[in-house]
Ligand SMILES: Nc1ncnc2c1ncn2[C@@H]1O[C@H](COP(=O)(O)OP(=O)(O)OP(=O)(O)O)[C@@H](O)[C@H]1O
């Protein structure tokens with residue numbers, strides 16, 4: 353059987369400080385989920401982590417024993433997955449799943465864990481009752497299930513919470529509620545938050561820093577307010593315009609979807625880019641600093657901006 357190697361996510365490098373809120377933004381298939389799953393050492397088969405470092409407080413995740421990685425995940429590093437149904441175990445009650453995480457990651461006796469589980473239900477704005485604790489995931493609405501998944505994630509007292517499209521499938525009111533909840537929790541607990549979303553508007557209200565991803569690569573990074581006020585990469589500008597128009601990025605319908613596996617020789621965004629010049633089709637641009645706090649993967653814009 354032949355094996356094929358396709359690079360799906362490449363050269364993505366970032367760090368998050370304690371208590372910081374960052375958004376990873378990009379369209380469907382750009383590699384956001386793979387990036388955060390790789391950061392937790394959870395790449396799904398047959399995807400492989402081909403190289404790089406994942407450091408938590410200076411320790412490389414890849415140097416740790418599997419048991420230590422396991423303690424870290426669900427403990428200091430927690431994730432709310434794109435589908436709450438896949439994060440929650442369908443045959444265990446919500447209360448059991450929260451208590452299980454508390455007891456696995458914090459030294460707490462049964463009775464204390466039970467009380468803490470009710471407190472966590474309250475913290476995520478679910479009814480802190482025995483009835484709610486005894487509920488199974490299928491008995492909850494989508495919004496409630498996502499809150500329950502959040503309570504399980506918080507049960508390990510994480511210092512970094514990764515939320516991958518946490519509002520997907522929720523109605524507008526539930527979306528607002530969940531984003532406000534994430535913000536409040538991050539502020540009150542001083543938990544760093546990495547929010548993964550295709551929606552720049554969602555990112556804008558949640559994060560202070562922003563990483564824009566296109567076709568498996570970061571194309572622009574910087575403080576959120578600077579990116580919103582002065583987007584640099586042509587893809588960021590498209591995203592921002594789409595956000596203002598409340599629709600898909602212009603050109604998205606007719607343009608081929610960016611697939612990192614296609615690996616075009618030049619800039620991945622070139623086929624859709626209004627600023628495209630001949631070299632963009634042949635030379636792959638690097639991500640370079642743009643001033644002290646930003647970075648940009650577009651030599652055309654960088655050249656226009658340099659004094
Ligand atoms: N298990 C897998 N096996 C093979 N290819 C995969 C697998 N998971 C993802 N990919 C590919 O990796 C690329 C990035 O996928 P990823 O799920 O990270 O995108 P995403 O940005 O999270 O998209 P979405 O917004 O739809 O969740 C896509 O081209 C996808 O087809």
Ligand SMILES: [Mg+2]
Pocket residue numbers: 384385386434516517
């Ligand atoms: Mg995804």
